[in-house]
Amino acid sequence: MSMGEMRRIGIVGFGHVGLYLVQQIREEGEKFNLELAFVWNRTVEKLEGIIEPHLQLHRLLEFESRKADLIVEVAHPDITRDYGELFLSAANLMIGSPTVLSDPEIEQKLREIAKTSGHTLYVPSGALWGxxxxxxxxxxxxxxxxxxxxxxxxxxxxxxxxxxxxxxxxxxxxxxxxxxxxxxxxxxxxxxxxxxxxxxxxxxxxxxxxxxxxxxxxxxxxxxxxxxxxxxxxxxxxxxxxxxxxxxxxxxxxxxxTGSATFSSFWSSLLGKHLSA
Missing domain, CATH: 3.30.360.10 (Dihydrodipicolinate Reductase; domain 2)
Structure with missing residues (x-):
């Protein structure tokens, strides 16, 4: 990706963290060359009146059509368990629910997909200091x-x-x-x-x-x-x-x-200060 080119971010999950990240991208995204590719939530009604219709993703399996450069999972470990390999095959992936990686089979599969696809698997630091x-x-x-x-x-x-x-x-x-x-x-x-x-x-x-x-x-x-x-x-x-x-x-x-200081840690991770798996 060339310098100055916009990075398209897909947000999977629209709880407290997902909402915060969307707001940050809207307020500061241009400064950091970030723009929203899509926002998905299990309950789509939660997006109404907040997320523009053209940015709402109703079927998660259709994520690839939105051409995201980075997909950020902030929903539930089950999402990465069920869709992580698909996400990584098409884009970089940041896992906001890394407890899913305690399953050694899932961790190994994601690492293998990351190697073969050329995409990167990231874990945000969250509340982890140091x-x-x-x-x-x-x-x-x-x-x-x-x-x-x-x-x-x-x-x-x-x-x-x-x-x-x-x-x-x-x-x-x-x-x-x-x-x-x-x-x-x-x-x-x-x-x-x-x-x-x-x-x-x-x-x-x-x-x-x-x-x-x-x-x-x-x-x-x-x-x-x-x-x-x-x-x-x-x-x-x-x-x-x-x-x-x-x-x-x-x-x-x-x-x-989630503690309040963790939100800013997620934003910093999205900007590039993260742990690569």
């Missing part, structure tokens, strides 16, 4: 451990199975889960995308060796907390171990799955 640094450590072989703790009000979780039942009985700060991120993703597909993004950045550890901790805390109705603990190699001379600990306090509306 993702590019983690990726660089993994690239150098110096990353030895990664632990992520996400703390939210119980109403901000959309959980499944036993985890959902456990969350319903929470009265005080409670650890709902602690263990490999791969096992957590199917139980919290909408809540732990930050952890999934971390697993992609920490590619030498992956979903099986990155440890995720999910905490429900009724005392924080309008905050999402993300604690990241990174462990590196041991200094051969001193025996000291490299480590970094960060704490992100992300403001959030009561009961919302």
């Amino acid at each position: 993702g590019e640094d983690i990726q660089r450590m993994a690239d150098r072989g110096t990353l030895k451990g990664l632990r992520i703790t996400m703390t939210k009000h119980p109403d901000s979780f959309q959980l499944q199975g036993d985890l959902a039942q456990k969350n319903q009985t929470v009265q005080d700060r409670t650890i709902l889960y602690e263990g490999p991120v791969r096992d957590l993703c199917p139980m919290a597909p909408n809540n732990v995308n930050t952890m999934a993004a971390a697993c992609m950045a920490a590619h030498t550890l992956g979903f099986d060796r990155v440890i995720g901790v999910l905490v429900a805390d009724p005392s924080i109705p309008d905050w999402h907390l993300v604690d990241i603990e990174v462990t590196g190699t041991r200094n051969k001379e001193t025996g000291q171990v490299f480590s970094v600990t960060t704490k992100r306090c992300n403001p959030a509306k009561a009961g919302h799955v």
Whole structure:
């Protein structure tokens, strides 16, 4: 694509993040050479009165006719599971629900399609602070451990199975889960995308060796907390171990799955500051 040529963006999903991205493209797209190719939502009525008819995509399988350069999925992991290979065969793809990549078969298929098609698979950093640094450590072989703790009000979780039942009985700060991120993703597909993004950045550890901790805390109705603990190699001379600990306090509306600061992170990712898978 030549300098100054417009990049056409397809938005799949029109929840809070999808709406935000559409607004940003409308307000600042020209400055960054971005324009909307289409907007799709499972419930098309949600687009009425907001998205111009010619930009509405009613049937997702017809996405290719809109000639998008980049498709941004901000809907649900099932969308990438069902359509990810098709998307990547025709355009670059940014996965806003990377918990789907905890399925090793899906991850492998998407990587293969990306190689054969010449398109790129991206994962937005979202609420992951320091993702590019983690990726660089993994690239150098110096990353030895990664632990992520996400703390939210119980109403901000959309959980499944036993985890959902456990969350319903929470009265005080409670650890709902602690263990490999791969096992957590199917139980919290909408809540732990930050952890999934971390697993992609920490590619030498992956979903099986990155440890995720999910905490429900009724005392924080309008905050999402993300604690990241990174462990590196041991200094051969001193025996000291490299480590970094960060704490992100992300403001959030009561009961919302996504914190407010995450929206701007998605926009930055769309502009090119992202993790390539």
